[in-house]
Amino acid sequence: MKRQMPSTREIEQEIVGRVKTMFRKDFEMATKEEIYRACAEVVNDVVIDNWLTTQKSFVQQDPKCVYYMSMEFLIGRLLGNNMINMRGYTEVMDALDELGVDINEVEDQEPDPALGNGGLGRLAACFLDSLATLQYPAYGCGIRYHYGMFKQKIEDGYQQEVPDNWLQTRYPFELQRTEYEFEVRFGGWVRYDSQPDGTTKYIHEGYNAVIATPYDLPVTGFDNGMVNTLMIWDAKPKEVFRLDSFEKGDYSRAVEDMNLARNLTEVLYPNDNHIQGKELRLKQQYFFVSASIQRALAKYLRYHKDIKKLPEKVVFQMNDTHPTLTVAELMRILMDVHGLGWDEAWEITTHCVAYTNHTIMSEALEKWPQDIFKRLLPRVFMIVEEINRRFCDEIRAKFPGDEDRVHRMAILADDQVKMAHMAIAASYSVNGVAALHTEILKNVSLHDFYEMYPEKFNNKTNGITQRRFLMHGNYKLSDWVIKKIGRGWITDLSQMKKLESFVDDKKSLDEFMAIKLDNKKRLAKYIWEHNGIEVDPNSIFDVQVKRLHEYKRQLLNILHVMYLYNQIKENPEMDFYPTTFIFGAKASAGYENAKLIIKLINNVAAVINNDKSIDDKIKVVFIEDYRVSNAEWIFAAADVSEQISTASKEASGTGNMKFMLNGAVTIGTMDGANVEMYQELGGENIYIFGMSSDEVIAHEKNNDYNPVDVMNGNHHIQKVLQQLVNGNYSIDNPELFRPLYNSLLNTQCTAKADTYFVLKDFASYCETYEKIQEAYKDKYKWAKMALENVAHVGKFSSDRTIQEYVDDIWHLDKLDLK
Ligand code: H53
Structure with a gap:
């Protein structure tokens, strides 16, 4: 027999009781960490009964x-995840609320x-x-x-x-x-x-x-x-x-x-x-x-x-x-x-x-x-x-x-x-x-x-689990979806299709985008508290969070930000929708180029964020210590999802799916599971750019790609590459980013240059990005696209994969x- 979580009232009593027996303290005196431990035991109690029942069924069957x-x-x-799965999240939240404690702070105590x-x-x-x-x-x-x-x-x-x-x-x-x-x-x-x-x-x-x-x-x-x-x-x-x-x-x-x-x-x-x-x-x-x-x-x-x-x-x-x-x-x-x-x-x-x-x-x-x-x-x-x-x-x-x-x-x-x-x-x-x-x-x-x-x-x-990456990470959207189409999607994500009936309903789109705005405010607060950078929740939140690897091309993204900054500086009146570029990535400890790309992102952020002349049109944020727990909030707040790996290199990607589930629109290459997202969404709801995997593989086989030719034909690229080595972003040490420059152009002739075709795909990326800017200006067009993403995410549940x-x-x- 399945054991259920107790009622809010009982949970409240149990938490107070556990605090007393575990720490010999009245609840008022307990630290957040102690409250977390007490909550964990209350949840564990139910989990363990069900664990035992499961084991018995194993033996019998x-x-x-x-x-x-x-x-x-x-x-x-695990605390939040277990509470969601035992259907006790709201009850514990309410119980803690009664006791004057915020559930987020309690969850935050868990390593x-x-x-x-x-x-x-x-x-x-x-x-x-x-x-x-x-x-x-x-x-x-x-x-x-x-x-x-x-x-x-x-x-x-x-x-x-x-x-x-x-x-x-x-x-x-x-x-x-x-x-x-x-x-x-x-x-x-x-x-x-x-x-x-x-x-x-x-x-x-x-x-x-x-x-x-x-x-x-x-x-x-x-x-x-x-x-x-x-x-x-x-x-x-x-x-x-x-x-x-x-x-x-x-x-x-x-x-x-x-x-x-x-x-x-x-x-x-x-x-x-x-x-x-x-x-x-x-x-x-x-x-x-x-x-x-x-x-x-x-x-x-x-x-x-x-x-x-x-x-x-x-x-x-x-x-x-x-x-x-x-x-x-x-x-x-x-x-x-x-x-x-x-x-x-x-x-x-x-x-x-x-x-x-x-x-x-x-x-x-x-x-x-x-x-x-x-x-x-x-x-x-x-x-x-x-x-x-x-x-x-x-x-x-x-x-x-x-x-x-x-x-x-x-x-x-x-x-x-x-x-x-x-x-x-x-x-x-x-x-x-x-x-x-x-x-x-x-x-x-x-x-x-x-x-x-x-x-x-x-x-x-x-696939990914919608229980963690929507119900837990984005409970506002999750509740809204439940209101619109019921609870079936929680264990059958294909039911998200039912959201199709709301994609042309302005009232629904307003509600949907209001939730996105709330989530952006939550992330903006996090960024303010952790980075000391003020970002405007009404700006486009453009996000690339994943491991730092050259094939994932965070370098392409930041070079593009440098290019946009140049454009705005050259044409201050240019029509540009304010955008916050958000990065989060860990680099392997010994991976020099990856670590230098992190430094470049941070230096570009320092220059752009402090340039009053651009009127806050661009902000760049590097979120420290990207990990599962802050990822949930980041996905919930994203407008644009960057999935820009060199075609053929990203086996699948799963971040791409988490963004889609949370109503972000993807700009990406025809790589990994992006291809299947494109098939599910149709070309109108995703922005695809760059070479195909066949083209990449052919260039690799024929060894016929020369990034210098690409640079010579594109003065925007020339300019950003110059800025990489002229001290624009490293006044004290203009040579700091030379290894990145060399990795793209190989002026030293020691290795193959631009292995991941950053320069080759640059122009196509810039052009496609302009379309995103245009689309965002049309509020309902964007909202519809974003909701279409949620409606078509069904295939990407790990339930289907399993x-x-x-x-x-x-x-x-x-x-x-x-
Ligand atoms: O595995 C993910 C894929 C992703 C791929 C990744 C991966 C690692 O994280 C580590 C080693 C490895 O061989 C592959 O890069 O594309 O989505 C899950 O399949």
């Missing part, structure tokens, strides 16, 4: 279950669990939300990083990274489960033992071991009593450091084990779409993969005898190549622990694992040096060698005489272990994350593999919770 294997889960704060970098990690969190809402049994499997994504401080325009110690105080939503601990082994060597029956036993010796301890977090479904589990693994030494091991001469082993455990889960690597190839990262991968498989198999074997039937009950979805060790580790456990032969183990493994590819960027493709891999995981490496040997034979059988192809596709080649190749060789499904991306995988980047296994390839266009994964790949059974 024995459904097939997906293990979503991911190095990242960018879950964001933002930032166990991910960007799109990939947030997608995993949206998927868990949808799985629980659709009542599908699922476990998220990840790592309990002690330090999540760093906090970003901007000092003198530069990004500074500050550690994110989210576990400094106890996190109220996690539950340590020591009863599900497992051992994970690293290093050592493998001894062969011939058995009397002619088989060989492989014995792993001389290893270092750690104990993996899971912490379970509840994943609540919307209004259905379903609570799935996200297990994040922490490490501890197998044996606490003991003096007797010192006496036994094992001192260094004991210290090694302790250090290994201490380092393993310490920190999330802060790279998005870029792999650094650090040994510790490979250890992290093996650690959580091994522990998760062990727990999954233990759970399976508690209720089933026949390990060969594992694929009937278990599927491991590998989120990018990061958890690809799942393939070899599952093989190892099936053979070395459960005594199966190679063929039996391979049969099971290849029916249990599926792989999602999230990028075509070559720097994101994981390749591990074989020597490191072998030293760290000697037995697993042997298995990879055998997988590779058999896989190469299979290629030869299908394409006789084509040794080039064998070399291109091999898992072990060029002294490296190619993780994507192993993932594809073993998975029964390989999917891309947007239609265009999947086509590029099939026809270009994974073409060899597509020719070998066409049946494995499929597309699953990404249903497709279930239908085509996972084949899960819904849990009956009655």
